[in-house]
Amino acid sequence: MTAHPSEATLMAHAAGQLGRAHATVVSAHAETCPHCRERLADFAAIGGVLLEELPLASMAGGFDRLIERIDREENAVVEAVFTGARPRGGPADDIRLPAALDRLPVGRCRWMGPGMKYARVGIADENGVQLVFLSIAPGRAMPEHGHSGREFTLVLQGSFGDARGRFVAGDFAEEDEDTEHTPVVAAGVDCICLASIEGRMRPRSLVARLVQPFIGL
Amino acid sequence: MTVAEDRALLPDAAALAACAVASAVSRDRQSFAVLYRHFAPRVKSYALRLGAPIAEAEEIAQETLLAVWRKAGLFDAAKAGASTWIFTIARNLFIDRRRNARRSGEVADAALSAEPVDPATPDTALQADERERRVRDAIARLSPEQQAVIRLSYFSETPQTQIADTLGIPLGTVKSRVRLAAEKLRQYLEDCR
Structure with a gap:
């Protein structure tokens, strides 16, 4: 008795040549069969090796078109976040939000100054620390401010710089009561950050201090 | 540029994997450009062989590389080579498109556009470069005819008919040829362990 799919069947499956129904049965078997998963991995690698051998078809101008599309889509994503519409209908990596934010609601986008917006992430923090998205337009400077508690900032898009240097996507900036800074966003794209803010930001300028209570950060 | 000339300039598997990682980690567009130049023309070739018209084949190549950019964070160089x-x-993209085309008129069902076949990520410790080396060796040991059978099994719209045409054999005997080629391949893969 043969308790596994034949080699030819596994190969056809890895090659994407089985129909839906057959493919589903093979997949279901492989879920509980490490032996077949391993053989399927071999057949997938064969696909990769054979792909390498294929002749090159012309893709003239394709790269620039794709980059334009990526730019358009990544901007649209940011808008989706900042209108408070929780982007749905695609895997999390489509919208490039960290998986850690999965299933957390995002509130309405609010104005917090010229070229600056924020949206709250609905998270019940045990210490009342707020979690927000910040979006700051290219070339804009945040008012110089200090902090009344710790503030962690993760850059998701664009970059900002302060006295310490430049923070780009993926960079983590840590502030506390002792730090004051004036982040300036680089030209090009909006700088989008995810920030956890303990206490309140303490703006140094009078105007900023006056409007701050209405902003709520 | 001929394929041979291009091969001489080819980034090797390790360099391509490094590019995929750089695309993910630092959203590095230059690394992504290397991946694009290397893979987009090959994916288009692949789609053409599966029977896609030129415009659609190009779109599939674009979509594939777009997915590479978006999913670069999921790439695990230890588990699978970039290719x-x-x-x-x-x-998977090609399969999805075919299935959706057949279902046109029906309401799109998100569950049905999920990964149609298993991801190429086994749970063994076998390293990707090791696996690809084995696979190359095993393919090289097949007879030219068996190699043709394997290639057509992956890269044609109707493998059975194409194999019959290419080998000049009756359709009824194709199945056993494919079975034999796949089993030989398995045997050589096990030998290379």
């Missing part, structure tokens, strides 16, 4: 990973993305 294996990109092959599976292209394959």
Whole structure:
């Protein structure tokens, strides 16, 4: 008795040549069969090796078109976040939000100054620390401010710089009561950050201090 | 540029994997450009062989590389080589398009556009470069005819008919040829362990 799919069947499956129904049965078997998963991995690698051998078809101008599309889509994503519409209908990596934010609601986008917006992430923090998205337009400077508690900032898009240097996507900036800074966003794209803010930001300028209570950060 | 000339300039598997990682980690567009130049023309070739018209084949190549950019964070260089990973993305995209085309008129069902076949990520410790080396060796040991059978099994719209035509054999005997080629391949893969 043969308790596994034949080699030819596994190969056809890895090659994407089985129909839906057959493919589903093979997949279901492989879920509980490490032996077949391993053989399927071999057949997938064969696909990769054979792909390498294929002749090159012309893709003239394709790269620039794709980059334009990526730019358009990544901007649209940011808008989706900042209108408070929780982007749905695609895997999390489509919208490039960290998986850690999965299933957390995002509130309405609010104005917090010229070229600056924020949206709250609905998270019940045990210490009342707020979690927000910040979006700051290219070339804009945040008012110089200090902090009344710790503030962690993760850059998701664009970059900002302060006295310490430049923070780009993926960079983590840590502030506390002792730090004051004036982040300036680089030209090009909006700088989008995810920030956890303990206490309140303490703006140094009078105007900023006056409007701050209405902003709520 | 001929394929041979291009091969001389080819980034090797390790360099391509490094590019995929750089695309993910630092959203590095230059690394992504290397991946694009290397893979987009090959994916288009692949789609053409599966019977896609030129415009659609180009779109599949674009979609595949777009997915590479978006999913670069999921790329695990230890588990699969860049070419294996990109092959599976292209394959799944193609399958999805075919299935959706057949279902046109019905309401799109998100569950049905999920990964149609298993991801190429086994749970063994076998390293990707090791696996690809074995696979190359095993393919090289097949007879030219068996190699043709394997290639056509992956890269044609109707493998059975194409294999019959290419080998000049009756359709009824194709199945056993495919079975034999796949079993030989398995045997050589096990030998190379």
